[in-house]
Amino acid sequence: MRLSKKAAGFIAAATLFTALAPAAAAVASPRSTCYGGRVCLYAGYDYNRGQVDHWRDFTQDDSNFADNNWLNWDFSNSWVSMNNQTSSVRNRVGCSATLWQHPGYTGAHSTFTHNSNDGFLANNAVGNNRTSAIDIWCH
Numbered sequence: 562m563r564l565s566k567k568a569a570g571f572i573a574a575a576t577l578f579t580a581l582a583p584a585a586a587a588v589a590s591p592r593s594t595c596y597g598g599r600v601c602l603y604a605g606y607d608y609n610r611g612q613v614d615h616w617r618d619f620t621q622d623d624s625n626f627a628d629n630n631w632l633n634w635d636f637s638n639s640w641v642s643m644n645n646q647t648s649s650v651r652n653r654v655g656c657s658a659t660l661w662q663h664p665g666y667t668g669a670h671s672t673f674t675h676n677s678n679d680g681f682l683a684n685n686a687v688g689n690n691r692t693s694a695i696d697i698w699c700h
């Protein structure tokens with residue numbers, strides 16, 4: 562069978578798409594879904610899409626992240642401190658939650674309502690890679 566140039570181009574594009582699709586699916590973090598009753602923090606922008614998958618979720622206040630490590634995608638300990646490393650957040654905890662710049666709930670801060678998402682903390686008051694405490698209002 563002789564293909565027209567246009568048909569051949571379409572087939573090439575379709576083949577390319579098929580080849581790329583599994584890779585594109587793989588870059589989404591398996592932890593980018595944040596389950597009910599939690600606030601989920603991520604070390605990378607856009608809930609770690611295409612990045613090292615360091616994340617952690619919270620169900621209650623934590624006044625100092627200095628003693629918290631990120632979890633890996635498989636829930637194992639990354640042994641990387643999450644202090645001053647948060648870049649995106651999803652809130653599913655059922656009330657507002659505030660991220661604070663300094664331990665003990667001081668300094669710059671940003672509040673996220675229930676069911677909100679922010680994939681880019683650099684344009685928030687708390688800023689990128691500055692969060693050191695979380696205050697969950699429903700407790």
Ligand SMILES: [Ca+2]
Pocket residue numbers: 623624625626627628629
């Ligand atoms: Ca802590």
Ligand SMILES: [Ca+2]
Pocket residue numbers: 679680681682683684685
């Ligand atoms: Ca933002």
